[in-house]
Amino acid sequence: MGTSVSYLEMLLVLLFMESLMLGYTRADAGASCIKSEKDALLNFKKGLIDPSNRLMSWVGEDCCSWKGVFCSNRTGHVIKLDLRNTVLEADTDFSLGGEINRSLLDLTNLYYLDLSMNEFWDTKIPDFLGSLKMLKYLNLSSAAFVGNIPHHLGNLSTLEYLDLSHNGLLVDSLHFVTTLSSLKHLDLSWLDLAKAGNWLQSINMLPSLLELHLSSCELDFIPQFLKVNFTSLAVLDFNQNYFGSTFPRWIFNISNNIRHLALSDNGFQGSLPREMGNCNLLEFLDLSCNALEGKIPETLSNLCNLHDFNLELNKFSGNIYGPFDNASGCIARSLKNLNLQYNSFRSTLPDNWEKFKYLEYLDLSFNSFWGPFPASIGRLSRQLPRLAKLRTSSNDLPGSGSRSIHLSSNKFEGPLTYIPDVAALDISNNFLSGHIPRITGNMMSQMKTFILSNNHLNGSIPASDFIAINKALLRVRRAAG
């Protein structure tokens, strides 16, 4: 998630810088509107259905001051039309609908068109959008468009951003993208691409592509090998398709640039190749909900930038020392969220968790990890008071966030000698025994959830400790097994 936000921010910054460089800005006082463009906008408005009167300001002479209309302060031309519906949760429907009038073609300098999040029920994407020759940014996401994607969009040779995601469009071929030679960002998520054979070959004609989103596209085939053209790709999102194959090898041909790899729920089988560790810049790796098996390759210990790593619901087995306990590795320096729940790991746990200074979320539950409850999880927590002293402002240092540790449904045994100071701790369904340790006030300042049920623990929690835990939701059930 963090990564997608940062790419969006990057995009916004880029667009902003571009505006400055080209002298684009929302015209104020000086810049006046070109008459033919004002007429074009009024004709466009006439075709629209605007129940909440969002285009109320579209009156008078100066179209450059109308809401959503942006002009070049240099030429006075309308260069940007941003009619994205940003008000989503309100009683009133702020969507625009109706028809998109050809008059838009009179906006000869339009480089940015955003009609996303509106409701053009049963409207087709008009062919003539392919004639907006200057277009760099076209966003028709979530706007209830139907019908075929017009192949005319392939004429937009300067287009850099194309987002047609979340519409009811039929796609029989992605051939139209092959001529979008400037394209950097393509999002066709939630379109049904089941009939678009050779989809990847079409996309492979785009060497400048940086970001590709094809989640939930009903894709059921991915080639294992490909002579990859889009070698600068940084973001790849194939979540929720059903490939059912082994892990595609060609992904490692983009290992130099890939930062965000979202391959959740793709039916991938077999082992995770060692080459995964070559993706040096990887920050986000989601392989959850697949059928991957074997050990996690120890080469992943080399991923020095990885902060989100999710392998939830796979068939990984063996131990996790290779990736997470390699003294010469650097994964511990960056990892923030680690989720290995619902796999088949069966081993003791590495006991070096104090090295994972940024770790906020650790979920190892529903495996068969065994042995003593790792003492280093306590050392991880004991950094808190030290860091708290260094803290200059809240929430900006590791340790000041709210950590969450889930180790339930494993086979940890022996005494629980301490309780780490984290926001959530779940160690239920294990074989821990002995007395519940004393819970001291300072250490428990953050705790909101603490689940100990189904262990062999005995003893009680003194009333004074309940008070010390202030917000903690304490669920302690002394049950055997």
Ligand SMILES: *[C@@H]1O[C@H](CO)[C@@H](O)[C@H](O)[C@H]1NC(C)=O
């Ligand atoms: C576009 O607007 C013009 C002028 O209002 C109108 O004559 C024409 O029918 C409209 N076309 C469409 C496709 O709505």
Ligand SMILES: *[C@@H]1O[C@H](CO)[C@@H](O)[C@H](O)[C@H]1NC(C)=O
């Ligand atoms: C356009 O606006 C920008 C930003 O306000 C300004 O720096 C630039 O000088 C303006 N250009 C012209 C031609 O007025």
Ligand SMILES: *[C@@H]1O[C@H](CO)[C@@H](O)[C@H](O)[C@H]1NC(C)=O
């Ligand atoms: C397109 O619009 C949607 C919804 O408004 C937004 O979430 C998405 O990031 C936009 N796509 C691009 C490429 O900017």
Ligand SMILES: *[C@@H]1O[C@H](CO)[C@@H](O)[C@H](O)[C@H]1NC(C)=O
């Ligand atoms: C735009 O694309 C369509 C369909 O691909 C094609 O028929 C048409 O000639 C193209 N127009 C221009 C001006 O290139």
Ligand SMILES: *[C@@H]1O[C@H](CO)[C@@H](O)[C@H](O)[C@H]1NC(C)=O
């Ligand atoms: C790579 O892209 C170039 C330019 O679009 C294209 O000519 C070439 O055929 C592509 N190569 C492959 C293997 O698709």
Ligand SMILES: *[C@@H]1O[C@H](CO)[C@@H](O)[C@H](O)[C@H]1NC(C)=O
């Ligand atoms: C792609 O990667 C494979 C193995 O990872 C390698 O053999 C091949 O030469 C690479 N191809 C290109 C074009 O980089």
Ligand SMILES: *[C@@H]1O[C@H](CO)[C@@H](O)[C@H](O)[C@H]1NC(C)=O
């Ligand atoms: C640690 O990582 C290095 C570099 O990948 C590797 O050569 C070494 O074998 C690993 N050591 C262990 C114990 O896995």
Ligand SMILES: *[C@@H]1O[C@H](CO)[C@@H](O)[C@H](O)[C@H]1NC(C)=O
């Ligand atoms: C608590 O459990 C430990 C070990 O399981 C046992 O030795 C001890 O007698 C128990 N104490 C009580 C009060 O049940």
